[in-house]
Amino acid sequence: MSAVAVAEKVKEPKEPLFSKKNKALISNPLDDDNPITVQVLGICSALAITVQVKQAFVMTLSVMFVTAAGNVIVSLMRNYIPNRIRIIVQLVIVAALVILVDQVLKAFVYDVSKALSVFVGLIITNCIIMGRLEAFALANKPWPAFLDGIGNGLGYGVILIIVSVFREILGSGKIWGFPLFGHKVGALLSDGTLATDASGLYALGYVDNGLMILPPMALITVGAIIWVQRARNTKLIEA
Amino acid sequence: MAVDVNSNKYTFIFATVMVIVVATLLALASESLKPMQNANVANEKRQNILSSIGISVDAADAEAAYTENLVEALVIDANGQVVENPAFGAFDIDVLKDYKAGLSNIYKANAGDMDAMKAALLAWGNGGVNYPLFVLNKGGLQVYVVPMVGTGLWGPIWGYVTVAGDGKTVVGAVFDHKSETPGLGAEIKEASFQKPFEGKTIFDENGEFTGIKVMKGGAKGSEHGVDAISGGTITSNGVTEMIIRTLKIYEPYFLKLQAKANATEVVELPLDSASLALDSLNVEEVIDSLKLSAE
Numbered sequence: 001m002s003a004v005a006v007a008e009k010v011k012e013p014k015e016p017l018f019s020k021k022n023k024a025l026i027s028n029p030l031d032d033d034n035p036i037t038v039q040v041l042g043i044c045s046a047l048a049i050t051v052q053v054k055q056a057f058v059m060t061l062s063v064m065f066v067t068a069a070g071n072v073i074v075s076l077m078r079n080y081i082p083n084r085i086r087i088i089v090q091l092v093i094v095a096a097l098v099i100l101v102d103q104v105l106k107a108f109v110y111d112v113s114k115a116l117s118v119f120v121g122l123i124i125t126n127c128i129i130m131g132r133l134e135a136f137a138l139a140n141k142p143w144p145a146f147l148d149g150i151g152n153g154l155g156y157g158v159i160l161i162i163v164s165v166f167r168e169i170l171g172s173g174k175i176w177g178f179p180l181f182g183h184k185v186g187a188l189l190s191d192g193t194l195a196t197d198a199s200g201l202y203a204l205g206y207v208d209n210g211l212m213i214l215p216p217m218a219l220i221t222v223g224a225i226i227w228v229q230r231a232r233n234t235k236l237i238e239a
Numbered sequence: 240m241a242v243d244v245n246s247n248k249y250t251f252i253f254a255t256v257m258v259i260v261v262a263t264l265l266a267l268a269s270e271s272l273k274p275m276q277n278a279n280v281a282n283e284k285r286q287n288i289l290s291s292i293g294i295s296v297d298a299a300d301a302e303a304a305y306t307e308n309l310v311e312a313l314v315i316d317a318n319g320q321v322v323e324n325p326a327f328g329a330f331d332i333d334v335l336k337d338y339k340a341g342l343s344n345i346y347k348a349n350a351g352d353m354d355a356m357k358a359a360l361l362a363w364g365n366g367g368v369n370y371p372l373f374v375l376n377k378g379g380l381q382v383y384v385v386p387m388v389g390t391g392l393w394g395p396i397w398g399y400v401t402v403a404g405d406g407k408t409v410v411g412a413v414f415d416h417k418s419e420t421p422g423l424g425a426e427i428k429e430a431s432f433q434k435p436f437e438g439k440t441i442f443d444e445n446g447e448f449t450g451i452k453v454m455k456g457g458a459k460g461s462e463h464g465v466d467a468i469s470g471g472t473i474t475s476n477g478v479t480e481m482i483i484r485t486l487k488i489y490e491p492y493f494l495k496l497q498a499k500a501n502a503t504e505v506v507e508l509p510l511d512s513a514s515l516a517l518d519s520l521n522v523e524e525v526i527d528s529l530k531l532s533a534e
Contacts, residue, residue: 051420081253082244082249082250082254084250085250085254089257092257092258096261096264099265103265103272104268104272106276106279110282110283110298114283117417194434194435210469
């Protein structure tokens with residue numbers, strides 16, 4: 001797991017809420033310390049749910065919430081958790097948190113819960129969450145831990161959304177579910193009837209790239225992003 | 240603090256307390272939220288049933304709209320006969336649970352014998368002994384909504400197929416799934432997949448049961464087929480299997496409906512030709528329906 005960001009303990013008692021160090025907790029994971037492209041965590045869920053932008057967005061929000069809340073809870077308990085069973089304790093906290101949230105959503109906002117149902121398992125097993133609990137929350141105060149959770153959730157989400165934009169446009173010719181290049185034969189039109197002929201680019205013979213829908217293309221897209229990022233940010237290149 | 244956080248005693252106490260606290264919390268949440276969750280699930284079922292007859296409503300209005308459009312909810316036995324005074328309501332039958340129980344019974348009974356298992360699966364109805372059938376009112380006509388469950392690629396798929404009063408024409412279908420691949424198998428819940436079911440027939444011109452097939456390579460105008468989803472072959476096959484297996488159970492009921500529909504059509508004809516046309520049908524049923532239509 002990540003040995004990268006075991007941040008030094010925050011010692012000064014009166015530190016402004018958004019000090020330089022605290023701001024870095026949010027901005028670092030976006031680039032220099034990105035959970036997906038630099039720490040290579042959370043790849044499994046990045047492959048699974050980047051077919052459509054909407055799902056990637058929902059997953060981003062969920063993971064941000066769980067990393068932030070999990071970090072705060074573990075940080076509050078950090079002086080009481082026995083060292084030998086800390087991983088189990090973290091796992092129980094994350095799993096309980098996710099199940100609790102899912103139960104509440106199921107009761108009050110059923111539609112959201114249905115949209116999330118596939119993700120619940122993916123969130124609990126997301127290595128970013130455990131990684132941040134272990135590497136940061138156990139050694140830091142609640143506020144920096146909260147910022148770290150938000151930052152890493154964002155860093156994860158940025159990559160997820162970039163990948164899903166490429167995959168949805170090239171794979172289904174849509175963005176957020178709206179068709180970009182016209183419609184195909186048999187597509188459902190806005191008036192509720194089925195299209196009898198293609199329109200737009202499809203009428204000219206354009207075909208969606210079916211490979212983009214399949215998981216391997218997510219890996220290739222992530223690879224391309226890592227390449228671009230390292231070309232820009234020379235700090236990341238190992239000797 | 241004076242307590243040694245890493246001592247064995249502390250570790251044991253911590254683990255015990257944590258487990259008890261978390262278990263209580265989850266149990267409390269689950270129990271106290273259950274009524275609301277069940278209401279949501281029931282409303283979704285109502286929404287699905289309504290959607291299969293072309294009515295889309297919000298979850299909040301689902302119950303009222305369902306009650307308004309429902310003519311009756313019947314329970315059908317494994318032979319396609321209506322169960323009189325069933326011990327439970329049709330709405331409460333959990334077809335998914337019955338299906339899973341039926342599957343696991345077959346696997347247990349035929350463990351180790353692949354051929355016997357395959358034969359049992361082919362001959363199998365739906366696992367349960369009671370099947371729900373919802374009779375709804377669509378534009379003044381009675382339509383018959385059949386709930387069904389089956390197996391997709393990654394998990395269960397389910398749907399509602401609505402048959403018209405003539406006992407053979409499909410007037411609508413909705414499908415949903417638990418975990419099919421987004422963009423591929425998951426397309427079964429899109430209107431673009433469901434819309435083509437409208438107007439298809441589940442019996443051929445000789446009166447033989449055919450069901451509706453999801454056809455790879457395109458239905459090409461078939462009366463009993465719709466286009467499959469490219470890249471979603473296993474889910475498409477699962478839909479075909481689910482439709483044919485489930486509708487087959489209701490076949491006797493649909494045959495009765497057809498007899499009734501034919502009988503009402505031929506009442507104006509001279510009696511001898513009417514009886515000729517009805518030779519293959521259950522005589523008592525026909526007489527009953529003739530009486531009804533005469534009234």
